Amino acid sequence: MIKLLLDANLSYRLVSKLQNSYPDCIHVSKTGLSMPAQDIEIWDWAKTNDHVIVTMDEDFESLSHLYGYPPKVILLKTGNLSTGYIAELFQNRLDAIVEFFNNRDLGILEIY
Numbered sequence: 001m002i003k004l005l006l007d008a009n010l011s012y013r014l015v016s017k018l019q020n021s022y023p024d025c026i027h028v029s030k031t032g033l034s035m036p037a038q039d040i041e042i043w044d045w046a047k048t049n050d051h052v053i054v055t056m057d058e059d060f061e062s063l064s065h066l067y068g069y070p071p072k073v074i075l076l077k078t079g080n081l082s083t084g085y086i087a088e089l090f091q092n093r094l095d096a097i098v099e100f101f102n103n104r105d106l107g108i109l110e111i112y
Contacts, residue, residue: 002101004074005046007055008036010086017087021094026051039063046071052101061108069107072100077112 003024006014012027019025031049033041039059046053052072053060060073074097078089090097093111100109 002097003049003051005031005042005049005051005053005071007042007053007057007060009056010054010076011083013083014087017083018090021091024051043067043071064107072107072109074100074109074111077110 001024002022004018004022004026006012006025006027008028010027012029015025015027015030028037028042028045029035031037031042031045033045037045039057040063042053043060043063045051047070050070052074054074054076056076056078058075061075064073076086078086081089089111097109100106
């Protein structure tokens with residue numbers, strides 16, 4: 001099961017829109033981390049709790065290059081889009097996201 005951790009730069013409303021395909025989706029604001037959480041705190045939480053970080057923040061790409069994975073990172077390079085559109089994007093890319101999750105050679109997935 002793919003467990004997604006949505007970064008603070010994504011709406012918490014996205015969680016309910018993704019529940020059918022990604023039932024273990026959580027927003028960073030619900031992790032118990034202090035807000036605003038530092039990127040490294042989010043990284044450590046995702047690693048400890050086996051979550052894939054979903055973000056628009058390219059700093060996580062740098063962390064992935066520095067520390068390797070886990071955790072894996074899905075980097076949205078779509079610009080600012082509505083929550084509904086992002087949810088639709090994740091529904092349409094479910095197969096690619098599952099393949100990424102299961103591929104031991106990939107730590108970052110960029111979605112355009």
